[in-house]
Amino acid sequence: MLLDVNGTLVPSLPGPPPDAAAFAPVARLARLLGSAGIRVGLCSDSPLEQLWAFGRVVGLGTPPGFPVVAENGNVVAVGGAVRVMTPFPARQRIRTEVAAVASAHRLVRAEDATAPEFGGVPPARHAWAFGANRRASVSVFGPPEFIGAAERHLTGWAVRHRVDMSVELGPDRTYLGIHPYARTRLGKRRALARLAREEHRHVLMVGNSPADWVPDAPGVTCAFVGDADIPDDVREAAWYVSGRAGLDGVVDILDQVIRRRSPLPAE
Known part of the structure; x- marks a missing residue:
């Protein structure tokens, strides 16, 4: 399960780092999911090192103990292995x-x-x-x-x-x-589809925009927070769209997964 950062866990516009206490509900639910065999990580345009540090603030655990898809899908870290998915020769x-x-x-x-x-x-x-x-x-x-x-x-x-x-x-x-691709959202889509295929895991992507939508990828499902700026067809096809915005929406989605409405089988 991968959580988008900007616009989902934190506001889209640049601002100071959030207070770790604000993420306490996310940390608690992530621990419950972890005990059920479902790992919660991060997916963002940001670099891996920043996301590892931010994951500690959110309460996802100690790096590299949680999965991270960084640089819009160009870099993936799962189980301690760091891979560059899309090289950038230029x-x-x-x-x-x-x-x-x-x-x-x-x-x-x-x-x-x-x-x-x-x-x-x-x-x-x-x-x-x-x-x-x-x-x-x-x-x-x-x-x-x-x-x-x-x-x-x-x-x-x-x-x-x-x-x-x-x-x-x-x-x-x-x-x-x-x-390193003509359309920004392609990197994330390719990375999540490849992750699901190669790791033999189901991936639930939680975000707030069309960039977090991964269509027609076996093993990848998407959910959105309530203030998501997404088209109606995406909204209808998503696994779940929360009625709550931002961080509250993330907490709601995590809770829905725990309530066994989840598309995620345990590992």
Whole structure:
């Protein structure tokens, strides 16, 4: 069972790290599920190291004791084994292009950054930074005008050089995520389908957006929190859609699994 982070466990917009006490109901239900043979983990665009640390805050256990799908499906950690699912050969070239855009904007490069929800501090006004701990993607932090310029430059650069990749702006335009496939949501879909197939496990994905929807993948089922921005056909096809928003919706879904409405067989 995999829980999305931004927009599901924490708000979509960047903010300070949440209080661990807020996750106490999730931790309690995750322990109950674990005793029944169902492991609860995380699935996010964020890097593995940040998700391992965040999982401890949520109360999912000690890394690598819970499953993690990181970097939008590019990196998977299950049972202590870390795999890069989608290599990114153009990654270093992309970093060089981003640095050139930053130089044109006369910005100073700061140390690699982590997102605010993981305790990170955004770069200063006249600075920019790459995201820390990325293995198979690139993330960039900086002022909105620079991030917008980098997005436009990389989009054109990918077309000119025939590089298969996606470039996605964060909701407040101070963040850029770059992944090795043309459509961002493909990475998560491929990773979860492959995980279910190769690990011989059923996967329940809990999220808040169409990016968390994995259609036509044997062994993968989806549930959504109540404020999910999803089309009606997805809502109808989902295993469960909570009537509660955000973290309360996650707690509701975990409770539904415990009540044996679950599509998840125990391991």
